[in-house]
Amino acid sequence: MSDEQFIIEGTDFQKLLDALRQQGYTTVGPTVRDGAIVYDEIASVKDLPIGWTDEQDGGRYRLQKRNDQALFGYVVGPHSWKKFLHPPVLSLWKARKNGKSFEILPNRNDSPRYAFIGVRSCELHAIFIQDRVFTNGKFIDPHYQARRQKVFIVAVNCVQAGGTCFCVSMKTGPKATLGFDLALTEIIDGQKHYFVVEVGTEKGAEIIQRVPAKPAQPNDIQIAEERIARAAQQMGRHLDTTDIKNLLYRNLEHPRWDEVATRCLNCANCTMVCPTCFCTTVEDVTDLTGTEAERVRKWDSCFTMDFSYIHGGSVRASAKSRYRQWLTHKLASWIDQFGTSGCVGCGRCITWCPVAIDITEEVRAIRESEQVSKKGE
Amino acid sequence: MAVAVKPQTIEISADPMVPVPYRVLRVRRETPDTFTLELEALTSAFGHPSPVQTGEGSGVRAFAPGQFNMLYLFGVGEVPISISGDPAQPEVLVHTVRAVGAVTRAICALKRDEIVGVRGPFGSAWPVAEAVGNDIVIVAGGVGLAPLRPAIYHLLNHRHEYGRVALLYGARTPKDMLYKRELSEWRGRFDIQVEVTVDAARPDEWRGNVGVVTTLISRANFDPFHTTALVCGPEVMMRFTILELQKRELRDDQIYISMERNMKCAIGFCGHCQYGPNFVCKDGPVFRFDKVRELFGKREI
Amino acid sequence: MEMLDRLLAEHPFFKDLDPRYIKLIAECARNVTFKAGDFIFREGDPSNKFWLIRSGKVSLEVFAPGRGPIMIETLGDGDVMGWSWAVPPYRKQYDARALELTRALEFDALCIRGKCDEEPKLGYELFKRFAQIIGQRLQATRLRLIDIYGGRS
Known part of the structure; x- marks a missing residue:
């Protein structure tokens, strides 16, 4: 790998997809569906959200036409890459009755070799965070690991920030700095439409050789850096993370939790759209004859009553305790558990909350109440 | 980051x-x-x-x-x-x-x-190795005796390595007691103090103590400076047991409890068993009390 | 008499009590022994005694027609038994039965009440100690009320 950067013309983007597909990758990336930009298999550049952007605020998400033909002119949608690495529904194994006993047939289905197209820096960090959850402890999740080891990552640096973004606060963006095979910065300048490409790995270098690319000039790189820097100035939200773990630990009984509980619908949207939330449940099912059984793992949410059920009742019976669990896990206990925050500042939980509960606002309210009470002393 | x-x-x-x-x-x-x-x-x-x-x-x-x-x-x-x-x-x-x-x-x-x-x-284990040389007081409530029984076997198998051993067990009624035969065997030994109590009983069905398990703690023989306490039962029982042990001047780092939470995977992936920063499945179920003291008094953690 | 003084002074219930007061209450005490099965008192009896159990086991029982006697508490070595002597209407509320050979110090409550009237400071010290006993019993009863062993299912 060299520090050399390349230029790919906008019109040659299809060739990048082709090169990846020829290498056996299933290319997945952003596409417009049901009024949102979601992640799904894309074969052609035409599948990308060409000329679309997203307008986001608390509880609000709208697609809007841009006045250009940008491929990555949006921020992030309701999907995240965890749906490919940590699938929402996964058969763990099947079991077959065998006389009195049974035989377990682990799911050894070959997982797809994905190439992720358009991974934002916050999303890269979300992947690193899930790596720590699933592949860095005493136990390894073989399903996650199999997918993760094979993945090819084409990152896209953000040149504009969304209304609910706060990656700068979480130090996770907007520029992708590590963990990618290729990182693109999309530049549209009058009639010019091109990508400045940074190569992160040998795999990335091999792919770039199969695509028409020319060396980037210092000027190209500088323009890219300026656009990324501009995005960093546009953050729609801000979260002060100073001593945040202890701030939340010492405020487990703060009245603010009661307040937010009166608004929270316990719908679990925030956990579904969150790129780091990893909780699951399992369902054990049998066929009608009772000779075959299967265990299926599904995404779960700490907002459900069942989540903490032990015989007799739920440990977290109140809405307040469930919201507190989610927020303190994300921003405080995650640090104790995995050595990093569980939040990357992507803003999805704010955008997709039907009642516009804002994680940055909740933390601010708790922090400010402490400052007020300190002053009052 | x-x-x-x-x-x-x-x-x-x-x-x-x-x-x-x-x-x-x-x-x-x-x-x-x-x-x-x-x-x-x-x-x-x-x-x-x-x-x-x-x-x-x-x-x-x-x-x-x-x-x-x-x-x-x-x-x-x-x-x-x-x-x-x-x-x-x-x-x-x-x-x-x-x-x-x-x-x-x-x-x-x-x-x-x-x-x-x-x-x-x-999961984690009772500190039977760390407790060598100490007096041991075991407090169990209801089915909480089950996770403690392997520790009792270990203590009795290695009896000479420990000081005094007291087993205090509370159940709702005599019918709700686990391991009755073994309990009476253990009672018959000279090297373990066994005190059993029930919430209420008829005199014709029960000759033992009547009262809550915490009342047995004042009767257990142990030297508070060199004692390890192993406690298992519903959280509310453990809470009041800890209070009594503290009255007997046990420090929080001498007390071990076993927690129960919903679990789907047991390997730290499903998230269900979280207890503050702990995963009960891998950081627990046995915790030294001082490590979870801040959470233990809080509701709905 | 000196023997009784020492027994009392060593008992946790009288810990830190002025030796002068120990002497006073010792004048109201005597050693008693109950055989297994003996009723020490019955519900409704006038309450004019209380006991410090030195060794043995006593059960407090309530008799319920159709169900027979129900043991609600057992008291053993070192426990104080009886506090209804201290408050009107001075009646026993349970049956007390020795479950095994039981030795105790028995206190004449009329004598004690008399001493307390003469020495209000002694009365205060004694009532503080009984308040603690009553509090402990109440606590133990409340814990059983919430079924702390998870009997519900």
């Missing part, structure tokens, strides 16, 4: 979510709703030629007192159940199960030679 970690490369065959079939050797009724099962690894499990070896992937696995297994009943589901047998005899896996839900009810209805899936053992 998250820092990238290189995903470890391991063989994908060792899937910790895949249970191993065990055969039911014996089922004993402890109380009207609680049963003790003895299980043995199937020789044919997964075609392992000889499961009678300890270690990962083999049928028989050594366990430490206080650890638990996930028990799977074909097509019904899986539940975490603490191991209640003798750690010196891991070839017979012993579990005491109270029928409180769909899976546990089905497990309690198992008959000899039927098959149950086992994953484990998981």
Whole structure:
């Protein structure tokens, strides 16, 4: 790998997809569906959200036409890459009755070799965070690991920030700095439409050789850096993370939790759209004859009553305790558990909350109440 | 900022979510709703030629007192159940199960030679090694005696390594007591103080103490400066037990408790068993009390 | 008499009590022994005694027609038994029965009440100690009310 950067013309983007597909990758990336930009298999550049952007605020998400033909002119949608690495529904194994006993047939289905197209820096960090959850402890999740080891990552640096973004606060963006095979910065300048490409790995270098690319000039790189820097100035939200773990630990009984509980619908949207939330449940099912059984793992949410059920009742019976669990896990206990925050500042939980509960606002309210009470002393 | 970690490369065959079939050797009724099962690894499990070896992937696995297994009943589901047998005899896996839900009810209805899936053992253990040389006071409530029994076996197997040993056990009624025969055997020994109490009883069915288990603590013989306390029962019972132990001048770092939470995976992936920063499945179930003191008094953590 | 003084002074219940007061209460005490099965008192009896159990076991019982006697509490070595002597209407509320050979110090409550009237400071010290006993019993009863062993299912 060299520090050399390349230029790919906008019109040659299809060739990048082709090169990846020829290498056996299933290319997945952003596409417009049901009024949102979601992640799904894309074969052609035409599948990308060409000329679309997203307008986001608390509880609000709208697609809007841009006045250009940008491929990555949006921020992030309701999907995240965890749906490919940590699938929402996964058969763990099947079991077959065998006389009195049974035989377990682990799911050894070959997982797809994905190439992720358009991974934002916050999303890269979300992947690193899930790596720590699933592949860095005493136990390894073989399903996650199999997918993760094979993945090819084409990152896209953000040149504009969304209304609910706060990656700068979480130090996770907007520029992708590590963990990618290729990182693109999309530049549209009058009639010019091109990508400045940074190569992160040998795999990335091999792919770039199969695509028409020319060396980037210092000027190209500088323009890219300026656009990324501009995005960093546009953050729609801000979260002060100073001593945040202890701030939340010492405020487990703060009245603010009661307040937010009166608004929270316990719908679990925030956990579904969150790129780091990893909780699951399992369902054990049998066929009608009772000779075959299967265990299926599904995404779960700490907002459900069942989540903490032990015989007799739920440990977290109140809405307040469930919201507190989610927020303190994300921003405080995650640090104790995995050595990093569980939040990357992507803003999805704010955008997709039907009642516009804002994680940055909740933390601010708790922090400010402490400052007020300190002053009052 | 998250820092990238290189995903470890391991063989994908060792899937910790895949249970191993065990055969039911014996089922004993402890109380009207609680049963003790003895299980043995199937020789044919997964075609392992000889499961009678300890270690990962083999049928028989050594366990430490206080650890638990996930028990799977074909097509019904899986539940975490603490191991209640003798750690010196891991070839017979012993579990005491109270029928409180769909899976546990089905497990309690198992008959000899039927098959149950086992994953484990998981979790932290009672500090039987750290406590060598100390007096031991064990306080159990209800089915909380089950996770403590392996520790009791260990203490009795290594009796000379410990000072005085007191077992204080409370149950709702005499009918709700586990391991009655063993309790009376232990009572007959000269080297362990056994005090048992029930909430209420008729004089014709019960000759022992009546009162809550916390009232036994003032009667236990131990030297507070050199004592380790092992406590297991419902959280509210443990809370009041800790208060009494503190009155006897035990420090929080001398007290160990065993926590219970919902669990789906037992390996830290499903998130259900979180207790503040802890995963009860891997950081617990046994915690030194000072490590969880801040959470223990808080509601709905 | 000196023997009784020492027994009392060593008992946790009288810990830190002025030796002068110990002497006073010792004048109201005597040693008693109950055989297994003996009723020490019955519900409704006038309450004019209380006991410090030195060794043995006593059960407090309530008799319920159709159910027979129900043991609600057992008291053993070192426990104080009886506090209804201290408050009107001075009646026993339970049956007390020795479950095994039980030795106790028995206090004449009329004598004690008399001493307390003469020495209000002694009365205060004694009532503080009984308040603690009553509090402990109440606590133990409340814990059983919430069924702390998880009997519900």
